[in-house]
Amino acid sequence: MSFQDIVFIVFAAILLVSGFRVVTSKNPVHAALFLVLAFVSASALWLLIEAEFLGIGLVLIYVGAVMVLFLFVVMMLNIDIELLRKGFWKSLPLAAVVAAIMVSELILLIKVRGADVKPANDVMHSASNSHALGKLLYSDFIYPFEIAAVILLVALVAAVGLTFRKRKDSKYVDPGKQAKVMRADRLKVLRVQSEKFLEQPQPNADTPAE
Amino acid sequence: MMLAGLNIVPALPETFLLCAVSVLLMLDLFLKENSRAILLGGSLLSLIVTALIVLNVGESGVIYTFHHMYVLDPLATAMKLAAIATVFVIFVYGTQYVTDRGMFKSEYYALMLFALMGICVLVSANNFLSMYVGLELLSLSSYALVALERDSVKSTEAGMKYFVLGALASGMLLYGISMVYGGTKSLDVNEVATIIGSGAANMVLVKIGLVFIVAGLAFKLGAVPFHMWVPDVYHGAPTAVTMFVSSAPKLAAFVFVSRVLGQALPALHGEWQQMLMVLAVLSIAIGNITAIAQTNLKRMFAYSAISHMGFVILGVMVNSQAGYAASAFYVITYMLMTLGGFGLILLLTKAGFEGDQLSDLKGLAQRSPLFGGVLLLVMFSMAGIPSTVGFISKFSVLSAVLAGGNVALAVIVVLLSVIGAFYYLRIVKLAYFDAPESTAELSTDKGMKFALVVNGLFILALGILPQSLLDYCQQVVLASFAS
Numbered sequence: 241m242s243f244q245d246i247v248f249i250v251f252a253a254i255l256l257v258s259g260f261r262v263v264t265s266k267n268p269v270h271a272a273l274f275l276v277l278a279f280v281s282a283s284a285l286w287l288l289i290e291a292e293f294l295g296i297g298l299v300l301i302y303v304g305a306v307m308v309l310f311l312f313v314v315m316m317l318n319i320d321i322e323l324l325r326k327g328f329w330k331s332l333p334l335a336a337v338v339a340a341i342m343v344s345e346l347i348l349l350i351k352v353r354g355a356d357v358k359p360a361n362d363v364m365h366s367a368s369n370s371h372a373l374g375k376l377l378y379s380d381f382i383y384p385f386e387i388a389a390v391i392l393l394v395a396l397v398a399a400v401g402l403t404f405r406k407r408k409d410s411k412y413v414d415p416g417k418q419a420k421v422m423r424a425d426r427l428k429v430l431r432v433q434s435e436k437f438l439e440q441p442q443p444n445a446d447t448p449a450e
Numbered sequence: 451m452m453l454a455g456l457n458i459v460p461a462l463p464e465t466f467l468l469c470a471v472s473v474l475l476m477l478d479l480f481l482k483e484n485s486r487a488i489l490l491g492g493s494l495l496s497l498i499v500t501a502l503i504v505l506n507v508g509e510s511g512v513i514y515t516f517h518h519m520y521v522l523d524p525l526a527t528a529m530k531l532a533a534i535a536t537v538f539v540i541f542v543y544g545t546q547y548v549t550d551r552g553m554f555k556s557e558y559y560a561l562m563l564f565a566l567m568g569i570c571v572l573v574s575a576n577n578f579l580s581m582y583v584g585l586e587l588l589s590l591s592s593y594a595l596v597a598l599e600r601d602s603v604k605s606t607e608a609g610m611k612y613f614v615l616g617a618l619a620s621g622m623l624l625y626g627i628s629m630v631y632g633g634t635k636s637l638d639v640n641e642v643a644t645i646i647g648s649g650a651a652n653m654v655l656v657k658i659g660l661v662f663i664v665a666g667l668a669f670k671l672g673a674v675p676f677h678m679w680v681p682d683v684y685h686g687a688p689t690a691v692t693m694f695v696s697s698a699p700k701l702a703a704f705v706f707v708s709r710v711l712g713q714a715l716p717a718l719h720g721e722w723q724q725m726l727m728v729l730a731v732l733s734i735a736i737g738n739i740t741a742i743a744q745t746n747l748k749r750m751f752a753y754s755a756i757s758h759m760g761f762v763i764l765g766v767m768v769n770s771q772a773g774y775a776a777s778a779f780y781v782i783t784y785m786l787m788t789l790g791g792f793g794l795i796l797l798l799t800k801a802g803f804e805g806d807q808l809s810d811l812k813g814l815a816q817r818s819p820l821f822g823g824v825l826l827l828v829m830f831s832m833a834g835i836p837s838t839v840g841f842i843s844k845f846s847v848l849s850a851v852l853a854g855g856n857v858a859l860a861v862i863v864v865l866l867s868v869i870g871a872f873y874y875l876r877i878v879k880l881a882y883f884d885a886p887e888s889t890a891e892l893s894t895d896k897g898m899k900f901a902l903v904v905n906g907l908f909i910l911a912l913g914i915l916p917q918s919l920l921d922y923c924q925q926v927v928l929a930s931f932a933s
Binding site: 391395397402 | 456461468475516517519520555557558560561564567571577579580582583584586587590591593594597598600
């Protein structure tokens with residue numbers, strides 16, 4: 241058993257256990273954290289077969305961005321886990337059938353096609369694949385790549401254009417304007433004549449009597 | 451180094467446009483509320499400069515760059531010029547409208563220019579990948595533009611519908627493209643054609659892909675049976691945006707269709723000609739017949755646009771030099787008509803009032819004989835009555851169809867156009883023979899009024915002397931479609 245095999249077994253075991261815990265843990269925050277662990281071990285497996293671009297991408301995009309966002313959402317929403325688990329036993333048979341079909345498909349696929357699948361590092365063992373991808377993106381595909389960047393800019397402009405509005409209830413005041421205020425702008429002195437004392441008004445006849 | 455041989459000169463118009471938009475967006479941050487007019491001036495100026503660059507980099511031959519992703523041929527140059535001119539006119543027409551509706555801000559101009567850039571990318575794309583990103587650039591900007599009037603429920607609804615259906619169509623298109631890639635192992639327009647010609651392609655995959663591509667394209671053109679979004683989007687969008695959605699993207703869609711079908715998949719013309727024929731006849735029929743029942747001008751123009759797109763598809767369907775040239779002429783001159791039509795709606799529209807009902811046009815000729823005349827020209831041209839350009843464009847498409855030997859088809863289309871003439875002439879009747887319902891003054895925007903009159907005169911002038919534009923379209927197609 242080589243060192244690589246040992247590393248594979250360790251990470252695969254962690255992946256399986258954390259995947260199982262995602263489904264079974266009672267606390268949604270724990271489930272999300274186990275999903276992070278599953279992603280990290282999966283990216284270690286990618287690295288093991290020298291697909292480092294996919295490994296890095298998985299960590300950066302899924303762990304770094306998607307899962308953090310997900311955790312925020314999970315923490316902000318008050319999820320009633322009992323409510324979610326209510327239909328568990330009812331839908332178990334269906335889930336079991338789907339799982340059985342998927343497992344048998346996988347076994348068939350590996351048995352039939354497994355013979356001619358070559359390890360990835362045979363195909364591209366000279367160049368690192370992020371190097372190769374980067375080279376293609378910045379040479380052959382530079383034009384669509386740049387246009388894709390413009391599309392992201394459009395998304396940004398559109399999002400601001402469609403959602404940003406000045407809040408009507410904003411209490412913000414401009415300090416410059418505050419400093420410039422003169423007494424005459426705010427204060428009006430009224431000369432009030434002293435008047436005779438009026439009698440207490442009679443209770444309103446329109447008010448319904450109880 | 452691979453980048454050393456890169457020739458970016460052909461792509462200079464897009465590059466300049468991108469820089470100009472970025473500058474405008476930055477500039478907006480430092481502008482005071484009352485100096486927003488600089489935005490309009492800046493946008494118009496960048497359009498003029500872009501047009502000059504297009505004129506200068508355009509050559510009579512075909513140039514490829516960016517590893518065959520980008521092509522600069524006379525067809526691309528012609529369509530870019532037409533699109534830039536269209537957007538220029540839209541900015542001039544729409545100024546008063548966007549000011550009244552509180553949309554006079556940098557997003558409107560930036561998104562419009564981004565959409566124009568998408569059109570430029572699309573007409574110059576020589577690879578399915580760059581076509582797709584160009585299309586997405588155009589579509590995403592249009593979705594946002596349609597929904598830009600945020601406080602109007604109609605506008606938001608239209609934006610939502612456009613977005614969801616547009617995403618569906620993009621998905622179909624992409625699926626078709628992936629099929630073609632699977633069948634030919636290439637995304638390059640010329641290479642796909644060569645591989646199919648050499649018989650090395652998996653034709654089953656390519657044909658399945660073709661079906662999806664045609665469906666996606668028909669959606670983008672707004673052809674029946676993929677036209678459901680057109681009336682709702684035209685009706686709901688702010689009129690200045692409707693004017694855009696109904697005009698410049700059609701230029702790009704025409705080039706897209708002719709490049710995909712005419713340059714990449716000409717070997718399959720037997721298959722796609724039948725599909726296009728069905729699309730064209732259904733579009734002309736349903737567009738013209740449903741338009742009769744509309745009381746809202748914007749919806750009526752939407753159905754009219756569907757039938758006009760039927761004619762454009764008809765020209766492509768013929769798959770001959772004459773057919774493509776006729777379609778190019780049709781789509782360019784259609785810009786004049788649709789701009790004129792929506793310009794008239796804007797003329798009747800004021801702050802807080804949309805002049806988009808048929809009854810608003812009553813007695814227009816009495817209120818203003820000049821604009822009654824413009825209306826007469828626009829409607830006659832849309833109906834295809836001689837001495838206006840609409841007649842010439844319909845005539846050239848039909849003669850290409852006849853030259854292709856399809857007499858029955860031409861007869862059907864002519865009969866359907868006669869039905870269409872009814873609702874155009876009804877508008878002329880409303881404007882000339884009915885008493886006006888309101889005596890309110892028309893729009894006071896002098897620049898727009900001037901441009902609208904020039905627009906009408908162009909329709910008349912090109913109707914009487916169409917030869918130079920016809921010749922130009924023929925040359926363009928001849929140089930771009932070498933086959």
